[in-house]
Amino acid sequence: MTTLAIDGLGKTYADGTEALRDMHIMARSGEIVAILGGSGCGKTTLLRLTAGLDQPSAGVIAIDGRPIGGTHPAISAVFQEPRLLPWLTVGRNIAFGGRRIAKPERQRRVGDLLERIGLAGYGARWPKDLSGGQQQRVAIARALIGHPAILLLDEPFSALDAFTRASLHELLLALWQELRPTILVVTHDVDEAVFLADRVVVMRPRPGRVHEAMTIGLPRPRNKLTSEYDITRRNVLRAIDRSLAVDRATGSGFGTVSPWV
Amino acid sequence: MNWGNLRGWLTALAVPVALGVAWEVAVRTGIAPGRLMPPPSRLAHTAGALAASGELQTHVAATMTRVAIGFGIGAFAGTVIGMVTGASETARRLLDPSIQALRAIPSIAWVPIFILWLGIFETSKLALIALGVFFPVYLGMLSAIQGVDRKLVEVGRVFGFSGIGIMLRITWPAVLPTWIASLRSGLGLGFMFVVAAELMGASEGLGYLLLDGQQMGRADSILVAMIVFALLGKASDGVLVALTRPLLRWQDTVRSRL
Numbered sequence: 175m176t177t178l179a180i181d182g183l184g185k186t187y188a189d190g191t192e193a194l195r196d197m198h199i200m201a202r203s204g205e206i207v208a209i210l211g212g213s214g215c216g217k218t219t220l221l222r223l224t225a226g227l228d229q230p231s232a233g234v235i236a237i238d239g240r241p242i243g244g245t246h247p248a249i250s251a252v253f254q255e256p257r258l259l260p261w262l263t264v265g266r267n268i269a270f271g272g273r274r275i276a277k278p279e280r281q282r283r284v285g286d287l288l289e290r291i292g293l294a295g296y297g298a299r300w301p302k303d304l305s306g307g308q309q310q311r312v313a314i315a316r317a318l319i320g321h322p323a324i325l326l327l328d329e330p331f332s333a334l335d336a337f338t339r340a341s342l343h344e345l346l347l348a349l350w351q352e353l354r355p356t357i358l359v360v361t362h363d364v365d366e367a368v369f370l371a372d373r374v375v376v377m378r379p380r381p382g383r384v385h386e387a388m389t390i391g392l393p394r395p396r397n398k399l400t401s402e403y404d405i406t407r408r409n410v411l412r413a414i415d416r417s418l419a420v421d422r423a424t425g426s427g428f429g430t431v432s433p434w435v
Numbered sequence: 436m437n438w439g440n441l442r443g444w445l446t447a448l449a450v451p452v453a454l455g456v457a458w459e460v461a462v463r464t465g466i467a468p469g470r471l472m473p474p475p476s477r478l479a480h481t482a483g484a485l486a487a488s489g490e491l492q493t494h495v496a497a498t499m500t501r502v503a504i505g506f507g508i509g510a511f512a513g514t515v516i517g518m519v520t521g522a523s524e525t526a527r528r529l530l531d532p533s534i535q536a537l538r539a540i541p542s543i544a545w546v547p548i549f550i551l552w553l554g555i556f557e558t559s560k561l562a563l564i565a566l567g568v569f570f571p572v573y574l575g576m577l578s579a580i581q582g583v584d585r586k587l588v589e590v591g592r593v594f595g596f597s598g599i600g601i602m603l604r605i606t607w608p609a610v611l612p613t614w615i616a617s618l619r620s621g622l623g624l625g626f627m628f629v630v631a632a633e634l635m636g637a638s639e640g641l642g643y644l645l646l647d648g649q650q651m652g653r654a655d656s657i658l659v660a661m662i663v664f665a666l667l668g669k670a671s672d673g674v675l676v677a678l679t680r681p682l683l684r685w686q687d688t689v690r691s692r693l
Contacts, residue, residue, distance in 0.1 A: 227589050251593045257586050261608040261685045270604075271594050300685050316594075 176203050176248060176323035177238055178224070178356055184232035184381075185219050192381035193219040197233065199375060199384070201324075204354040208361055208371035210410070211417075216382020217360040218254075221328045224358065225251050237324070247274060250322035250355075252330045256309035258301040264288070264312055265297030271316035280319070287315035291345060307338035311345065318349055327359040331366065343369055347394070364414070368407050369396055376410070378417045385417035473655040478662070481655040495663065497640040498629055501557070502671070505564025506625040510618055513569045517576025521610075522602075527577075534573065542567050543631055550635070560632035567628035568621040575617020579610035612686060615679045619672055626668045641667075 183197040194216040201207045211217050222228045224235055226245035234241045237248055250271065258267045265284050272280045288294050291311040293304075301309055310330060317325055327346075331339040347370065350357060361367055367374045371390050378385035392406055455475045462469035462477075469477060485491035516534070520527040545566060546559075553559040583606050591597075591605045633642020641660045648657035 225593055227592060245592050245595065245597075247595060249593075253586070253590075255586065257590050259587060259590065259605070259608070261611075270590075273595055302685070320594075 176356060177201065178324050178358065179236045179239070180220070180224065180233070181236065182233035183220070183223060183230050183235065185216070185223060185228065186231045194223070194230075195381040195383045197382070197384060199358075199387075201356045201358060203323075203356055205373065206350065206357040206359065206371045208359050208367035208374045209377060210361060210364065210367045210374050210414070211377030211382070212362055212379065214382075215377040215379035217362075217377060218328055219382065221251070221326050221358065221360050224324075225249060225326055247320075248323040249326065250317040250320060250324070251326040251328065252310070252313050252317045254329045254332060256301070256306070256313040258309055258312055258316075260301050262301075263297065264293065264299050264301060264304065267301060267312055268315045268319055272319040274320060283319050284315075287319060290349065291315050307334050307342065310334065310342060314342070314346060314349070318353060318355070321353055322355055325355040325357045327357065329361055330359070332361070332363065339366070346370070364407060364410050365398075368392075368403065368410055369398065374410055374413075376413045376417050378420060385420065386413045388413060471654050473658065477655050478658055481653075482659045482662075485656065485659060491659075491663070493639055494641050494644050494660070495667065497637075498633065498642065498664075499667065501560055501564060501632065501640065502622075502625045502629050505561045505629070506568050506622055508561065509565035509568025509625070510572050510621055512565070513572030513617075513621065514576050514614065517573040518580065520573075521577045521580025522606075531577070534570075538570050538574075542570075542628060546631065546635055555636050560629075560635075560637070563632045564625050564628045567624040571620040571624060572614075572617045575613050575620075576610065579613035579617075580606065582613070583609045611679075611682055615675075615683065618679075619675055622671055622675060623668065626664065626671075630664070 178199075178201040180197055180199040183194055184192075185194040186192045197216075197220060199207065199209075209217050209220060219228070223230050226242060226249065229244075236242065237246065242249075258264075259270060262270060265288065268284045268287055269280050272283060275283065284297065285294075288297050291314065293308060293311060296304070296308075301312070304312065313330070331342050334342065343366065346357075357370075359366075359370060368390060373387060373389050375387045376385045377383065388409065390406055392402060397403060458467070458472070459474040459476060461467040462474040473481075482491070485494075516530065520531050520534075542563065545563060549559040549562050553562055587605050587609065588601060591601045596604060629640070630642045630645070633640040634646055637643040637646075641664055644660040645657055648654065648660065
């Protein structure tokens with residue numbers, strides 16, 4: 175199985191902006207790690223580097239100890255927007271994620287996934303005919319058709335309403351239980367992090383780096399209405415407060431109002 | 436055809452039909468002379484005579500052949516060069532300024548030099564038409580490639596495509612709508628320039644029919660040639676739209692409505 179190691183990762187853009195500094199994250203096989211932070215703390219940069227869409231200025235990303243130099247067949251991604259290809263039907267959009275799979279098997283998986291995401295019979299429709307939530311379901315199916323060892327999620331549910339978001343959380347967890355990819359999910363939503371993750375990494379901005387990592391010990395399936403859930407949620411909120419306190423102490427002047435309430 | 440569509444047609448035809456009938460009546464009753472502005476019946480008669488003698492078909496065939504070849508050359512060159520300059524920053528810096536400079540020359544201004552270089556016969560005519568078609572197609576292709584959504588290119592990269600794969604699976608389908616729109620405006624310009632080309636000296640073609648009508652004082656054959664031009668232009672555009680419609684089924688907006 176597959177371990178993702180992010181080791182000493184740094185990114186300074188050409189204009190001198192330091193987006194990330196000395197990031198260390200280790201995600202064990204099949205683990206869900208949530209990267210939690212406000213805007214401008216380099217979460218998306220971290221995910222882009224891991225996906226191989228940008229090159230790091232420092233440090234390495236390694237799968238099972240082997241550094242990767244760009245996009246990697248074991249790594250798949252769901253973006254903030256569905257990013258479906260509008261000229262492909264829903265079925266073909268899902269198939270797009272599985273170019274390495276033999277065609278008959280790919281067709282079979284497309285059918286399976288359409289059913290799993292509740293869009294059986296939508297295979298021949300165009301993306302424009304789907305709602306935002308349905309499109310994001312298709313994006314998840316596209317990311318999982320190749321059975322990736324590592325799945326990256328970049329605030330994938332932030333544009334959706336609370337009901338749709340909750341149902342997509344359930345869907346994601348169901349598919350995760352089945353395929354067991356290692357998941358790195360970037361979010362600014364405390365509830366999302368606590369509900370999904372085995373571990374939460376709280377980030378701190380300017381430059382983006384790890385402030386604190388905590389394990390979420392809640393048993394699955396998780397019930398949001400238990401007091402344990404509430405306590406965990408408060409612990410995460412406290413960690414965020416601490417990260418902001420550091421920020422205030424260093425005088426950056428940002429983050430004085432918690433954006434997570 | 437549904438009812439709303441039919442009503443649209445009838446509404447659109449009301450004004451030209453009314454004017455035609457009024458003019459017919461005016462000429463027949465002797466209120467207006469019909470020599471320089473012949474009435475519809477006279478135009479129909481002239482068109483019938485031209486068609487019966489086979490003359491009209493010869494002219495149409497000559498004009499359409501010129502448009503087809505000139506459009507083919509211009510559209511092909513515009514597509515390929517637009518692709519190259521769109522895809523490569525170096526090629527763009529190298530070529531685009533010169534092409535933009537050439538575009539600043541009104542295309543008709545090329546006529547004398549084309550005649551000197553290529554002679555008075557077919558080659559210079561085709562060159563003029565191709566030149567007219569080239570610019571809109573080139574510009575359309577260049578801007579379409581530059582406008583391809585970076586986010587979709589990233590999707591291609593994440594799922595293991597690169598180079599040619601991205602080109603074929605992301606860039607090409609993404610530029611299709613703009614490219615087809617630019618082909619349509621290129622075709623329109625092709626018809627514009629075939630007239631200019633045929634006016635500069637031809638022994639057949641609808642442009643020749645125009646010039647001949649002017650020299651012989653035959654307003655009716657001029658008007659027939661003009662009407663045939665309009666019909667051919669519209670029909671060619673319709674064919675282009677019909678041929679490309681299957682490629683654009685996925686689009687949100689129905690841009691291809693005639």
